Amino acid sequence: MNVKVNRRxxxxxxxxxxxGLVLGFSWGSCTRPEEVxxxxxxxxxxxxxxxxxxxxxxTIMSPNPEIGQNVKTAMPMIIAEELDVDWKNVIVEQxxxxxxxxxxxxxxxxxxxxxxWTSLRTTGATAxxxxxxxxxxxxEVEASTLKAEKGFVINSAGEKLGYGELASIASGMEVPTSExxxxxxxxxxxxxxTNVSNVDIDKIITGKPLFGIDTKKEGMVYASVLRPPSFGxxxxxxxxxxxxQVTGVSDVVQFGDKVAVIASNSWAAMKxxxxxxxxxxxxxxxxTAFHDEEMMTxxxxxxxxxxxxxxxxxxxxxxxxxxxxxxYEAPFLPHNCLExxxxxxxxxxxxxxxxxxxxxxxxxxxxxADLLERPEDEVSVDMTRMGGGFGRRLxxxxxxxxxxxxxxxxxxxxxxxxxxDDMTAGTYRPASKYKFKAGIKDGRMTSYHLxxxxxxxxxxxxxxxxxxxxxxxxxxxxxxxxxxxxxxxAWRAPITNxxxxxxxxxxxxxxxxxxxxPVEFRLELFxxxxxxxxxxxxxxxxxxxGVIKLAAEKSNWGKxxxxxxxxxxxxYSHNTYVAEVAEVVLENGSPKVQKVTCAxxxxxxxxxxxxxxxxxxxxxxxxxxxxxxxxxxxxxxANHENFNTFRLIRNPEAPKxxxxxVESYNDPTGLGEPTLPPAGGAxxxxxxxxxxxxxxxxxxxxxxxxxx
Amino acid sequence: MATYTINVNGKKxxxxxxxxxxLLWVLRDHLGLVGTKYGCGVASCGACTIHxxxxxxxxxxxxxxxxxxxxxxxxxxxSEKGDxxxxxxxxxxxxxxxxYCQAGQIMSASALLKKNANPTDDEIMGAMAxxxxxxxxxxxxxxxxxxxxxxx
Numbered sequence: 079m080n081v082k083v084n085r086r087x088x089x090x091x092x093x094x095x096x097x098g099l100v101l102g103f104s105w106g107s108c109t110r111p112e113e114v115x116x117x118x119x120x121x122x123x124x125x126x127x128x129x130x131x132x133x134x135x136x137t138i139m140s141p142n143p144e145i146g147q148n149v150k151t152a153m154p155m156i157i158a159e160e161l162d163v164d165w166k167n168v169i170v171e172q173x174x175x176x177x178x179x180x181x182x183x184x185x186x187x188x189x190x191x192x193x194x195w196t197s198l199r200t201t202g203a204t205a206x207x208x209x210x211x212x213x214x215x216x217x218e219v220e221a222s223t224l225k226a227e228k229g230f231v232i233n234s235a236g237e238k239l240g241y242g243e244l245a246s247i248a249s250g251m252e253v254p255t256s257e258x259x260x261x262x263x264x265x266x267x268x269x270x271x272t273n274v275s276n277v278d279i280d281k282i283i284t285g286k287p288l289f290g291i292d293t294k295k296e297g298m299v300y301a302s303v304l305r306p307p308s309f310g311x312x313x314x315x316x317x318x319x320x321x322x323q324v325t326g327v328s329d330v331v332q333f334g335d336k337v338a339v340i341a342s343n344s345w346a347a348m349k350x351x352x353x354x355x356x357x358x359x360x361x362x363x364x365x366t367a368f369h370d371e372e373m374m375t376x377x378x379x380x381x382x383x384x385x386x387x388x389x390x391x392x393x394x395x396x397x398x399x400x401x402x403x404x405x406y407e408a409p410f411l412p413h414n415c416l417e418x419x420x421x422x423x424x425x426x427x428x429x430x431x432x433x434x435x436x437x438x439x440x441x442x443x444x445x446x447a448d449l450l451e452r453p454e455d456e457v458s459v460d461m462t463r464m465g466g467g468f469g470r471r472l473x474x475x476x477x478x479x480x481x482x483x484x485x486x487x488x489x490x491x492x493x494x495x496x497x498x499d500d501m502t503a504g505t506y507r508p509a510s511k512y513k514f515k516a517g518i519k520d521g522r523m524t525s526y527h528l529x530x531x532x533x534x535x536x537x538x539x540x541x542x543x544x545x546x547x548x549x550x551x552x553x554x555x556x557x558x559x560x561x562x563x564x565x566x567x568a569w570r571a572p573i574t575n576x577x578x579x580x581x582x583x584x585x586x587x588x589x590x591x592x593x594x595x596p597v598e599f600r601l602e603l604f605x606x607x608x609x610x611x612x613x614x615x616x617x618x619x620x621x622x623x624g625v626i627k628l629a630a631e632k633s634n635w636g637k638x639x640x641x642x643x644x645x646x647x648x649x650y651s652h653n654t655y656v657a658e659v660a661e662v663v664l665e666n667g668s669p670k671v672q673k674v675t676c677a678x679x680x681x682x683x684x685x686x687x688x689x690x691x692x693x694x695x696x697x698x699x700x701x702x703x704x705x706x707x708x709x710x711x712x713x714x715x716a717n718h719e720n721f722n723t724f725r726l727i728r729n730p731e732a733p734k735x736x737x738x739x740v741e742s743y744n745d746p747t748g749l750g751e752p753t754l755p756p757a758g759g760a761x762x763x764x765x766x767x768x769x770x771x772x773x774x775x776x777x778x779x780x781x782x783x784x785x786x
Numbered sequence: 787m788a789t790y791t792i793n794v795n796g797k798k799x800x801x802x803x804x805x806x807x808x809l810l811w812v813l814r815d816h817l818g819l820v821g822t823k824y825g826c827g828v829a830s831c832g833a834c835t836i837h838x839x840x841x842x843x844x845x846x847x848x849x850x851x852x853x854x855x856x857x858x859x860x861x862x863x864x865s866e867k868g869d870x871x872x873x874x875x876x877x878x879x880x881x882x883x884x885x886y887c888q889a890g891q892i893m894s895a896s897a898l899l900k901k902n903a904n905p906t907d908d909e910i911m912g913a914m915a916x917x918x919x920x921x922x923x924x925x926x927x928x929x930x931x932x933x934x935x936x937x938x
Contacts, residue, residue: 126849145884146882146883146884146885146921147883148883264924271931273900275877275880276880276882276885278882278885279876279880279882280868280877281878282874282882282885282888282889283868283876283888283889283892284817284821284861284862284864285819285820285821285822285860285861285862285889286867287820288885289886290825291820291823291824292820294818294820300815320889325787325804333850333876343811343813343816344805344811344814344815345808345811345816346804348827349806361866364909387809397935411887414920415884415886415920416824416825416833416884416886416918416919416920417823417884417886418824418825461884463884464883464884464886465823465884465886466884466886466921467884468920478889480792494824496827496829497825497826497827497831515845527808590895665908677813687880688880689925691862691880691883691923693885693920694923694926695883695922695923696922696923697922698924698925699920699921699922702922720826720827720828721825721826721828721831721918722826722828722830726920728915728916728917728918728924729910729911729914729915729919729924729927730908730911730914730915732922732924732925735925760915
């Protein structure tokens with residue numbers, strides 16, 4: 079992310095808060111609810127990211143959408159570190175959508191911290207330099223003789239000037255160029271690397287309005303939308319007589335193949351929608367049996383252009399002592415954010431206001447502008463905290479619906495999906511299948527052929543340059559990405575959320591054939607990638623080996639107690655290296671995952687308290703979906719529509735997660751996704767150790783003999 | 787449509803609603819108490835958990851017409867200053883990720899501790915099994931409940 083700062087934004091002086099206002103407010107980690115703060119009389123904007131009050135309080139904008147990855151805490155921490163302000167004097171606000179000031183206001187790809195790292199630091203350091211320059215002017219000394227610490231500029235005599243006293247002068251000063259601003263040596267960080275509580279913790283635990291679904295606006299009505307029950311269906315006709323009889327229902331409007339019931343409250347809108355009698359035109363619909371057949375055919379179809387080829391796999395297989403081939407299968411999956419999709423829109427003649435949970439506010443603003451044929455600068459999209467994203471909220475279909483309905487009824491409206499809408503008319507992780515073939519010669523894997531099939535998977539359903547690319551002499555990766563009329567999209571750790579399991583489960587079988595310990599087997603491959611690579615190596619071998627050894631050491635790999643079965647897995651995604659060891663015990667013959675040890679190299683850990691939460695969540699999420707997530711389509715219609723039949727992992731099923739971060743001064747990399755991909759492989763490999771059959775298909779729970 | 791007088795967080799509140807309106811929506815839309823969350827509408831996720839005379843119930847599946855004199859407590863009424871031992875423990879452990887399910891988790895946990903001041907691990911997991919956390923904060927939820935037990 080590059081920060082664009084113009085002169086004007088630096089010299090604006092705002093007094094947003096009237097003098098002496100005392101607000102009940104709790105601070106991050108070190109506050110008790112009864113603490114109060116005195117708000118400043120005047121705020122001074124130093125740049126788009128921060129303003130400083132005349133009493134030294136600092137408001138820092140968090141630019142990116144918050145979906146539970148905790149960037150609303152971590153991104154301002156990075157600015158505060160370089161600004162040298164005491165965190166207890168920091169107020170965090172969600173920034174508005176402003177593509178002139180902020181780039182990439184997106185929650186996706188685990189990239190917020192990684193891509194924001196340098197520019198956030200520069201932003202803080204630039205503001206600090208301006209405060210130092212202001213003090214230099216006041217004291218009439220060279221700026222280079224001054225230093226900053228915890229909200230004060232200090233001169234060589236030890237005298238101090240608070241940021242609050244300097245903000246007014248600083249806000250009118252020349253902005254130093256980013257080249258002239260010095261960033262800290264990471265070894266000198268005092269805030270980064272410490273545990274800081276979620277900035278919204280008090281609001282969350284007391285139930286304050288915070289999420290999109292909590293939006294209440296003057297004159298706002300609620301809309302519940304009937305959508306085609308099957309992908310491929312279209313609306314033939316609708317009878318809304320009964321819906322209009324429901325108390326609270328004020329209107330029924332049709333748009334495209336959808337029908338919106340408008341009401342004075344959410345329940346009335348939902349009840350009205352249920353009372354609609356619609357007839358549907360059957361178009362071309364798809365079902366899981368068709369997908370399975372199509373994917374199986376493609377697994378055995380050669381592609382015109384492999385994604386990567388090294389050596390000659392056919393020759394390798396012909397010369398091998400043994401060849402092993404396995405197929406792995408994954409269904410479509412809904413995202414199931416716990417906060418169902420919703421959005422607020424108010425389409426007026428002068429402007430269009432949208433508000434709600436969205437991972438891509440800028441893209442959504444453009445789509446709304448296009449839809450309504452309005453200039454983009456008439457459209458605003460404000461961000462709320464999100465009750466989960468997982469990729470679903472990259473797609474603004476619900477925001478477009480809200481805009482379209484508001485435009486039709488000329489009222490502010492909130493569109494709210496029921497859980498059934500969310501699960502049956504959403505976007506889905508694409509179904510995929512992978513076929514792996516390995517040739518073993520003299521106890522080593524010398525040939526490796528992967529064919530993948532994934533619906534609409536962005537032109538490539540593999541990670542052809544990931545491990546074991548570069549570690550096997552004969553290597554071939556092919557990909558098919560057929561089209562489906564089921565709406566697909568990114569789902570936490572796209573592609574690798576399943577591919578990693580398949581690969582890591584397969585490698586365990588190959589290790590077994592090679593009569594090698596699974597950890598030793600992987601380490602040998604990485605050593606080969608380092609000492610005698612087969613073509614390019616696009617991952618860091620030393621970091622890969624580092625996390626493998628750390629996970630093995632911390633889990634006492636190979637030395638578990640009797641009755642505890644360990645499974646190993648490692649994966650690199652979102653620029654982060656992860657290794658996991660799952661420990662499984664048998665309870666009445668059924669496997670229970672009791673613990674996962676996770677080693678992770680994600681560079682500098684900005685906020686360990688939040689980071690640990692991400693690691694734990696990713697592991698639990700990965701295990702939950704691998705174990706239980708069953709989903710299919712029949713005649714274009716989803717087979718599950720709510721949590722009473724669709725199984726998500728619950729409290730008693732979650733293992734204890736023990737996390738070990740590799741100590742590092744490297745720039746931070748992704749964290750919201752990377753611990754999910756290896757989790758499925760770790761438990762599947764542990765099940766095999768426990769004497770259960772190997773897992774080839776998600777959800778594992780359906781495998782014969784796994785339970786009991 | 788009928789008028790109901792219900793006891794919410796220690797106050798009598800009047801609402802005009804159809805009798806089949808779930809308490810969840812009465813709280814959220816009629817009374818503006820949005821801390822109680824909608825997740826599934828079929829009592830399967832626990833996001834809407836409140837206390838009815840001190841017991842945890844799923845407010846999405848309790849119609850307002852079925853309420854008589856029971857005391858309804860929502861997350862907003864769990865404590866005056868957000869300082870119920872369970873809330874404080876949630877803060878100490880920094881439990882939430884997205885935070886959406888947490889009001890329901892806190893209401894289930896506080897109802898458990900009211901009935902069982904010193905639950906075993908299995909009793910904690912059993913009592914919390916009805917509350918889904920899609921982000922996977924279960925480790926911290928259980929740790930926070932143990933802290934709350936200690937500090938109660």
